[in-house]
Amino acid sequence: MPVKLYGPAYSTYARTARLALEEKGVPYELHEVDILSGKGNEPAHLARQPWGKVPAFDHDGFGLFETFAIARYVDEGFPGPALQPSEPRACARMTQICAIIDSYGYGAMVGKVFWQEAIVPMQGGTPDAARVAEGRQAAEQVLDVIHRLMEGPLMCGEAVTLADLHVLPPLEYYRMTKSGASAFASRPKLAAWWDRMNARESVVKTRPKLG
Ligand SMILES: N[C@@H](CCC(=O)N[C@@H](CS)C(=O)NCC(=O)O)C(=O)O
Numbered sequence: 001m002p003v004k005l006y007g008p009a010y011s012t013y014a015r016t017a018r019l020a021l022e023e024k025g026v027p028y029e030l031h032e033v034d035i036l037s038g039k040g041n042e043p044a045h046l047a048r049q050p051w052g053k054v055p056a057f058d059h060d061g062f063g064l065f066e067t068f069a070i071a072r073y074v075d076e077g078f079p080g081p082a083l084q085p086s087e088p089r090a091c092a093r094m095t096q097i098c099a100i101i102d103s104y105g106y107g108a109m110v111g112k113v114f115w116q117e118a119i120v121p122m123q124g125g126t127p128d129a130a131r132v133a134e135g136r137q138a139a140e141q142v143l144d145v146i147h148r149l150m151e152g153p154l155m156c157g158e159a160v161t162l163a164d165l166h167v168l169p170p171l172e173y174y175r176m177t178k179s180g181a182s183a184f185a186s187r188p189k190l191a192a193w194w195d196r197m198n199a200r201e202s203v204v205k206t207r208p209k210l211g
Pocket of ligand 1: 011012013014035040052053054055065066067068
């Protein structure tokens with residue numbers, strides 16, 4: 001049975017899981033669950049992800065949710081290039097960067113700035129300036145810290161790891177906004193990283209088509 005990933009193509013966390021699948025060369029079916037129209041809270045999806053979030057994953061009846069767990073399973077359970085460093089300190093750094101995105105990055109970059117500046121106007125509303133400012137400040141701090149922690153042309157050296165796959169999707173949305181447009185201006189390592197990542201087939205193939 002093929003791997004199934006549940007989540008819309010526009011979801012940043014679903015994209016991280018898809019990036020892992022693409023980088024490993026694992027065939028998968030993407031089953032769209034449109035969270036914006038409430039599909040995440042329907043019983044079928046709640047059975048896969050009790051909080052109604054995406055992505056959810058299934059491999060031969062083995063169900064999994066939480067993106068970091070999915071990405072690790074994809075890396076460790078399938079052949080292909082390793083997406084986690086074997087050296088303990090590099091691996092700890094990778095996990096740290098993923099946790100920073102989960103704890104501080106996603107909510108600021110996507111939940112606050114991208115949501116207010118891109119989604120709210122699309123739905124006919126007016127962005128909440130205070131929420132944008134709060135999100136921008138938090139997002140800029142996250143980017144400063146990640147920029148400082150990077151140890152190579154990619155997040156954890158020369159090879160792509162789960163850290164690169166966690167950072168890219170929310171940062172791509174943040175960069176599309178007015179507040180995030182200058183994210184690379186004072187962060188040259190991050191700008192060079194972005195160019196490298198954008199040359200990867202996995203990144204081009206999973207790019208969300210918005211609008
Ligand atoms: N901790 C979850 C977070 C997943 C998450 O927040 N996904 C977003 C989309 S990128 C979502 O489902 N949002 C809908 C909601 O919060 O109701 C994971 O790592 O998978």
